[in-house]
Amino acid sequence: MINLYQAKKGQNLRVVSVPDIGLLQNLGLREGTYVSVKNRYALGGPVLLRVEKAFSVAVGKDIATQISVKETV
């Protein structure tokens, strides 16, 4: 298990736990959600995710480090 900020570009992941932030939950980033990393940004930038192959969300570094994920195939 790693945190989302450590994930590499192109990795497919399953969300294991997320911090208690309303907007994350409301957007559908919840335990069990499948995501893939579309892009990462240098210098403390966000992580860009494709969520459930349906839509893209950028998550800032300080939240990404609090989301734990597991690699899937």
Next chain:
Amino acid sequence: MSDRILLMGNPNVGKSIFFTELTGIHAMSSNYTGTTVNFMEGRITIGGKEYTLIDVPGTYSMTPTSEAEAVAQKFMQEGAAAVICVLDASNLERNLKLAMELTRYNIPMIFTLNMMDVAARHGVRIDIRQLEEQLKAPVVKSVAVKGKGLKELINRLEILLKSATCGRKCEGCPWAAAKEICGRVSTQKSTSPGFLDKLGDAMLNPFPGLPIAILVLALLVAVVVFGGRGLRVPLIMLTDNLIIPAIRNAFEFVFALFASEPISYSFLYYDNGFQTGTRLFYGNMWQTVGNYAAVGGIADILINILIGEYGIFVISFQWIIALILPYVFAFYVGITFLEDSGYLPRISVLFDNIMRKLGVQGGSLIHVFLALGCAVPAILGSRTATTKKERLMIVTIVCFTIPCISQIGALIALMSVFSWWMTPAMVLFTMLMFATVALIASKLIKGSVDPLILEVPNLLLPNPKTYLRKLAIRMKHFLKDAEFPMLIAVFIAAVLAGTGIISAIAQNAAVQSIVSGWLGMPEEAVVALILGIVRREMSVAPLLILNLTYLQAFVAGVVSLLYLPCLSVFGIVAKEFKIKTAVLIFVGTIVAAIFIGGMVNQIARLFM
């Protein structure tokens, strides 16, 4: 609330387009989350009965996370005759999840699967009958921007309003219900991404995304600077040959009703007291009146003040139409395209790292871009912020360092008289101020800013009709909002000058030491500082007719940039926050403008 019909749904699914199409009242729409932050209402007639259609801000859920989302919750709680729930067909599951939450309010609902074109592009197929079965409510397909599906929506809505029946009510977990329904009604076959999707992704990749971003921004600047300059030529002709003669004719007609003798044209252009624009402001009007009285009558004097070469009406129309409007138009041509294409959230993602270091987050950049047009919608738009601090940071940055396009137009006009490097230098200076103000504000304002969580929409090719309609509305608003305050400002200028108040202020020892001493400006520049309170471009425009040096022009630009936002901005800040916040910004911007403008002047002088 039985006559209300609510347009509900996730952000950025097309609700405002529906509202505009159904009511004929224009609601702003753009391709990013959070365009509508307050509701709009309009009347529609369905089945012979009148209803109030309400365009509600989009929300991801009924547990709101921002001021804008809270409005959506409030409307559902107040109840309605029906809800039109707009679903993004290309992102069904998450949209259905909100729909499931909405079913708990016991309001009859109709669903429209919008963005069917985008869904088709992504290979998504949805079985409408099956979806109706699942929701136990009417469902229609639509492509709102093309007006497709609107008729059917209204027809089915009429039936729904008559029967007033509620469909399936979700008592359990809305996510689970949404997943289950979505699985039953939709299939996705994998398609190879089309050009727009590929481009949209490339723009998000640091490479080539960052070079593209720099290119796009440079292009926007070029459109404003060169497009604006190019447009000035025909508009100057239009103003001088058509608009001003028309105004003069109208006035002459009115005067002719009262005067026994026709107005002598030789007199109208008889340049005794009004030889230069400066005269209008600084000349002693009474003395001028005396000169004129010796030659002509009172009517002639009035005529000259109103429509003479530097008359109030002439100057204000020249400035608005031939000076400011070209830049405003060029800017909106560019920015509206960026808004409707979905490029702005991409900029937010690419530059989130820099913004984060400045104590804000990338999402705030959308508001900054809006503020380049006008600060008022930007400050309203900041209601999407999830914390108080974030909102205050956006407002502070916007009020201190983001010039509005009217002011930018006047600044470009001033700078371009001197040298090509003045405008880029001003842009760099603005960025420096942006960073400085953000860093200081993040230290001073208490609280915290939530890190970025931003949905990035699909890149869309703006719909020509929607695009042109938005552009037209913006220009109409500009003309409506600008001309009257401009007339007032020029009128105040004339009165202040005529009564000698300006000279009294300008010759006050303290004012002189600031304006002429510290800032190194000619004493007449004080008029710009006074008028700048009414409208922002007025902190620059009066300087166009003074003979400034390079340094003075640059200092004037710096002062104008940091100086007070206009009266409407104070109104909105006082309304959205506290009077105290507005007062702090009032005092803060004046002090910052004079302090930093003076520093630039003093430091530059050391080297000159």
